[in-house]
Every structure is written in structure tokens, then in C-alpha cells.
Amino acid sequence: MQDGRIPIYQIIQDFIKNQITSGILKPGDKILTEKELMEKFEVSRITVSNALSGLTKDGWLTRIQGKGSYVNEPEAAAPASQPGASAGNGALQSKEQAESRNVIGLIMPDLSDFFSMRMNNGISKALKKSGYNLVLMLSENSKEREAAAIRELLRMGASGLIIFPVDDETYNEEILRLKLERFPLVIIDRYLSGIETHFIGSDxxxxxxxxxxxxxxxxxxxxxxxxxxxxxxxxxxxxxxxxxxxxxxxxxxxxxxxxxxxxxxxxxxxxxxxxxxxxxxxxxxxxxxxxxxxxxxxxxxxxxxxxxxxxxxxxxxxxxxxxxxxxxxxxxxxxxxQHEETVGRLAAEQLLELLQRGGDQAQQEPKYRKVLVEPHLIPSQSTAPLQVRVK
CATH class of the missing domain: 3.40.50.2300 (Response regulator)
Known part of the structure; x- marks a missing residue:
């Protein structure tokens, strides 16, 4: 789209793909009906139909006339082999595949809202021509899953990580270990006092x-x-x-x-x-x-x-x-x-800069960069002048 926004059919596709790759939907499961998707995303039937047709063509779904759409086996889906492609929790990408390419890991609590989807889109766009492949894992707002995702991405040979931390009073120990070892890392949206890292978020x-x-x-x-x-x-x-x-x-x-x-x-x-x-x-x-x-x-x-x-x-x-x-x-x-797509893009660009510097980081004390993106208020129907009530 010329204005840079994500096409709505693509948002629907990303939502379904991430439900599949994160394990929420398994092979053989029936996805939401067209009517349910229309209501969830507030779009027309033709938009939903276009989204499902694309997923069917790429092997993610099988559509059965009069019954609905069903999740295919992982090998039937188009492989995430091009720069910028994503896989949830490693479902579509093996260790050997990851190690054969340059990988950047992205860990997010979930992709259940448009805020996260837009941020993910900004990161993907920034990495598209970088030569790196994006592997997405979902922590489901669990510190244990977040730690497991970090370990798995490192096992896969990830060159750097972008992490949207879970809601908690402390970072998990895996993030602290990354910081101490000066592993290329950028934190987005949330950070904790007293722990310096590269950070990109809204003001x-x-x-x-x-x-x-x-x-x-x-x-x-x-x-x-x-x-x-x-x-x-x-x-x-x-x-x-x-x-x-x-x-x-x-x-x-x-x-x-x-x-x-x-x-x-x-x-x-x-x-x-x-x-x-x-x-x-x-x-x-x-x-x-x-x-x-x-x-x-x-x-x-x-x-x-x-x-x-x-x-x-x-x-x-x-x-x-x-x-x-x-x-x-x-x-x-x-x-x-909060310009979440911009936050995602800046985070990816910051990580690419760290990777380009390579071994220089290990030779000197790192200077952490903190970027706060200026927010804007968009007025709409949920706010109106206060009406004085007569009791």
C-alpha cells in the first residue's frame, strides 16, 4: 500500500499463520469461520476470502466447501526460507535450516493484537533486504517460555535477538546472561530500572x-x-x-x-x-x-x-x-x-548496526542506546465533552 500500512488481508493471514506456528492451531484443526473472522477484524467477506485463498494457495490451509478451512501438516506450508520470513516456536524451521543461514530471533509475548502485529511488521520490513532471516517465537507472557525461546534461538545459531519482555517485576536470567556476555540484543517496548540495554520504545x-x-x-x-x-x-x-x-x-x-x-x-x-x-x-x-x-x-x-x-x-x-x-x-x-511499526523498524536497524560492529563490542565497554519515539493522540468516538448531569 502506498501509505505504508499493512493490507488488512495480510493482517488476517499473519494472525492465522502465527496461531499455527505457535501451536495454538494444530494440523487438522478448523480455523475461525469467515463470519467470525469478519467480525473479529471488522472487514468484508471478500477481504476474508482473499486472505484464506492466499493461505490455501501457499499450503497453510485446506478449504472444504460448506465445512470450512482446516490447518495442513507443516510440510505442506510454504517454507520460511526467504529473508524476512518468520516461524513461531521453530515449528517450520529446523536447527539445520537455521544454522545454514543468518538468523535474527524475535521473541514477543503474543501476536493476538494489532499492536504486536504492527511491531512485527516493522521489524520484518527492516530486515527484508538485510540478508538475515527472522525467526519469531512467542513467550505467551511466561518467563519460563521466554527463557526457553532464548535458549532455542541460541541453539539455532541466532546472530542477535530482539526481545519484547513479558510483564514481570524482573528480567529472566537468560536476558541478564545475554547482557553480561554482550550478546547483540535490543529490548523493545518494556524495560526495567537499573538494567541498561539497547532499548527502543514509545515515550x-x-x-x-x-x-x-x-x-x-x-x-x-x-x-x-x-x-x-x-x-x-x-x-x-x-x-x-x-x-x-x-x-x-x-x-x-x-x-x-x-x-x-x-x-x-x-x-x-x-x-x-x-x-x-x-x-x-x-x-x-x-x-x-x-x-x-x-x-x-x-x-x-x-x-x-x-x-x-x-x-x-x-x-x-x-x-x-x-x-x-x-x-x-x-x-x-x-x-x-505509539508508532509501533516505527519502533520495530528502529529496533531492527539498531540490531543490524550492532551486528555490523561485530567484535568491536567485546573490546570496549558498550554504550547503550535508548530511543523514545514521540507518540501522538488520535481522537475518535470514545471521547466527548463532559455532559453536566442534573441530579
């Missing part, structure tokens, strides 16, 4: 300031910020710091009750938990606007609002980090554009 402080200022201009004063991940990661600390900084700049008192960070959300449950603190918070009308630190929470908050018989933007406003839609044309939520 969380500025992002929260943008969100607060946008809501404040709309008349909101009771603005809550929500996070369900550990506060020890600096990406979360930055966002909370930006929230407090913005409120102080606007002359508002910092109300700790508006910082909703000590809870867990089971996103796998279909029903709304009316005992959950976030549900009670919304029900009691304690805030007129919410900033959610990830897109999945924004969708959960939207469900709570609808469950209570309220309307988003009319009864309360929501700003979220992460665009939860495949493109801006389909977006409902006002969101912080």
Missing part, C-alpha cells in the same frame, strides 16, 4: 500527558488511569508519571483513588464480573473519563459500560494506549499512536 510520559490534556480540554476533571500489569516495568512507570505530571501542570490535585493499578482481569471470561473493582468503580460513577494502558482493557471497560446500560462517550470517555482496530478507518477508540 510513555508524553503519551499520558497527551491523554490527560485531551480529556481535560473536553471538561473532564475526574480522570482515572487503569493498568493490570506490574508497576515495576518502566513503560508503566512512565505512563503513571506522565499522568501525575499532567494533572499537576493543570493545577489538579493527585487523587490516588484515580490510579487503578492493583487488580487483575481475566479476559478469557465471557461474562462480566460484577465483583471486580473496575466494575464497581464504573457503576459508582467515580470517574467521568478513563485512560487504559492497553487496548484489551479498553475493550473490557467498554463491555462493563454496556453491561451497566451506559454509553461510551455519552456517559464516560475512554482513551486507550494501542489502536485495537486494523486501521484508522475502523477505529472507535480515541487512542495513543
Amino acid at each position: 510513555g510520559v508524553e503519551a499520558s500527558r497527551l491523554a490527560v490534556n485531551h480529556l481535560y480540554k473536553l471538561g473532564h476533571r475526574d480522570i482515572a488511569i487503569c493498568s493490570d500489569v506490574p508497576l515495576s516495568t518502566t513503560s508503566i512507570e512512565q505512563r503513571l508519571s506522565g499522568y501525575m505530571k499532567a494533572m499537576k501542570e493543570l493545577g489538579e490535585m493527585i487523587n490516588p483513588a484515580m490510579m487503578l493499578t492493583d487488580f487483575y482481569v481475566d479476559y478469557g471470561k465471557e461474562e462480566i464480573d460484577e465483583r471486580h473493582p473496575l466494575f464497581r468503580y464504573v457503576k459508582n460513577g467515580l470517574a467521568t473519563a478513563y485512560i487504559t494502558l492497553n487496548g484489551t482493557m479498553a475493550l473490557y471497560l467498554y463491555r462493563i459500560v454496556r453491561h451497566l446500560g451506559l454509553e461510551v462517550s455519552k456517559d464516560l470517555s475512554i482513551v486507550t494506549f494501542d489502536n485495537v482496530s486494523p486501521s484508522r478507518e475502523f477505529n472507535f477508540f480515541t487512542y495513543i499512536d
Whole structure:
């Protein structure tokens, strides 16, 4: 596409491929129906049909008229043999294949949202003409799986790694070992205080300031910020710091009750938990606007609002980090554009630079590079001027 965005059919294909290569879908499994994919990605039937036709042509799927599409055996799929191709958890790539080529490993928690997909796309594009092949492994937000993925990529002979760390209070020991051994490594999106590494991510402080200022201009004063991940990661600390900084700049008192960070959300449950603190918070009308630190929470908050018989933007406003839609044309939520594709591209370019320097690193103390990409706020339907209610 001329504007550089990922075609929607390709996003659908990447989603299905990564479900297969990560083991979520196994040979013989039936994938989502065309209708379910249309609803999930908010696209037309022809877009879904084009995506599935491409996967069938490349050997990933078998389509049976009137029954659906089924996952083929791994050997039937087009091999990931060209620069920039990816394989999840090594499913399509053997140790011997990897060792015969230049390999860069990418470890991510998952590819279940468009944020991760766009970041992956930026990395793939940057490596396309580099001569390196990208091998993707998913940690499923588990430190144990993340550590196992690192060990497997090193066993495969990876020249360097790009890691999107899991949500946790500490890095796993494998990452610390890579740092101590000065292995070519770039961390993206999340990092921890006190541990220097090459890092590429979005400016969380500025992002929260943008969100607060946008809501404040709309008349909101009771603005809550929500996070369900550990506060020890600096990406979360930055966002909370930006929230407090913005409120102080606007002359508002910092109300700790508006910082909703000590809870867990089971996103796998279909029903709304009316005992959950976030549900009670919304029900009691304690805030007129919410900033959610990830897109999945924004969708959960939207469900709570609808469950209570309220309307988003009319009864309360929501700003979220992460665009939860495949493109801006389909977006409902006002969101912080963290330019994740740019983050991915810069991470790949940084790693390529490290690899080009080669042995120079081992001869001297490394100078770690930290890059914060400037975010932007994209307004949409989930935010509106505060409506004064007459009691």
C-alpha cells in the first residue's frame, strides 16, 4: 500500500499463520469461520476470502466447501526460507535450516493484537533486504517460555535477538546472561530500572500527558488511569508519571483513588464480573473519563459500560494506549499512536548496526542506546465533552 500500512488481508493471514506456528492451531484443526473472522477484524467477506485463498494457495490451509478451512501438516506450508520470513516456536524451521543461514530471533509475548502485529511488521520490513532471516517465537507472557525461546534461538545459531519482555517485576536470567556476555540484543517496548540495554520504545510520559490534556480540554476533571500489569516495568512507570505530571501542570490535585493499578482481569471470561473493582468503580460513577494502558482493557471497560446500560462517550470517555482496530478507518477508540511499526523498524536497524560492529563490542565497554519515539493522540468516538448531569 502506498501509505505504508499493512493490507488488512495480510493482517488476517499473519494472525492465522502465527496461531499455527505457535501451536495454538494444530494440523487438522478448523480455523475461525469467515463470519467470525469478519467480525473479529471488522472487514468484508471478500477481504476474508482473499486472505484464506492466499493461505490455501501457499499450503497453510485446506478449504472444504460448506465445512470450512482446516490447518495442513507443516510440510505442506510454504517454507520460511526467504529473508524476512518468520516461524513461531521453530515449528517450520529446523536447527539445520537455521544454522545454514543468518538468523535474527524475535521473541514477543503474543501476536493476538494489532499492536504486536504492527511491531512485527516493522521489524520484518527492516530486515527484508538485510540478508538475515527472522525467526519469531512467542513467550505467551511466561518467563519460563521466554527463557526457553532464548535458549532455542541460541541453539539455532541466532546472530542477535530482539526481545519484547513479558510483564514481570524482573528480567529472566537468560536476558541478564545475554547482557553480561554482550550478546547483540535490543529490548523493545518494556524495560526495567537499573538494567541498561539497547532499548527502543514509545515515550510513555508524553503519551499520558497527551491523554490527560485531551480529556481535560473536553471538561473532564475526574480522570482515572487503569493498568493490570506490574508497576515495576518502566513503560508503566512512565505512563503513571506522565499522568501525575499532567494533572499537576493543570493545577489538579493527585487523587490516588484515580490510579487503578492493583487488580487483575481475566479476559478469557465471557461474562462480566460484577465483583471486580473496575466494575464497581464504573457503576459508582467515580470517574467521568478513563485512560487504559492497553487496548484489551479498553475493550473490557467498554463491555462493563454496556453491561451497566451506559454509553461510551455519552456517559464516560475512554482513551486507550494501542489502536485495537486494523486501521484508522475502523477505529472507535480515541487512542495513543505509539508508532509501533516505527519502533520495530528502529529496533531492527539498531540490531543490524550492532551486528555490523561485530567484535568491536567485546573490546570496549558498550554504550547503550535508548530511543523514545514521540507518540501522538488520535481522537475518535470514545471521547466527548463532559455532559453536566442534573441530579
